[in-house]
Amino acid sequence: PTMLVDMLKKTDYDLRQLDGIEVPAAALTDYRADFQNPVPIIYQSGYLTIKDYDSEFNFFRLGYPNAEVEYGWLNFITPYYTSLSEANAPFYIGKFSQELRAGDVDAFMERLRAFFADIPYELNDRTEQHYQ
Structure with a gap:
């Protein structure tokens, strides 16, 4: 991998x-x-x-074959593109979902800002794709 x-x-x-x-x-x-x-x-x-x-x-x-594989892929790839550790990626993604379901827009937006702040600007030549 x-x-x-x-x-x-x-x-x-x-x-x-x-x-x-x-x-x-x-x-x-x-x-x-x-x-x-x-x-x-x-x-x-x-x-x-x-x-x-x-x-x-x-x-x-x-x-993706199913939701479990898609979730596994996201958990696998997320730590390599963010500062999240492999152990924390599922928790972090889960918190996004919980905040959205609960209607807690402020908490969701704060988490989203922190997530994007951790993405290195020099990641590639088309950096704006990572913010879409």
């Missing part, structure tokens, strides 16, 4: 595109680590699965 994180840090790939991304069939059999396109490695790691197939254009639509 650390190879995957190292690869992701070297690219400006937008991780928000993963759920529902469409890729050519040939991309899923690519065994080489491609720093410009981490999708095959993420798929081969089991974080993504085939959700649909377009036989006309030979494209696969990928997505």
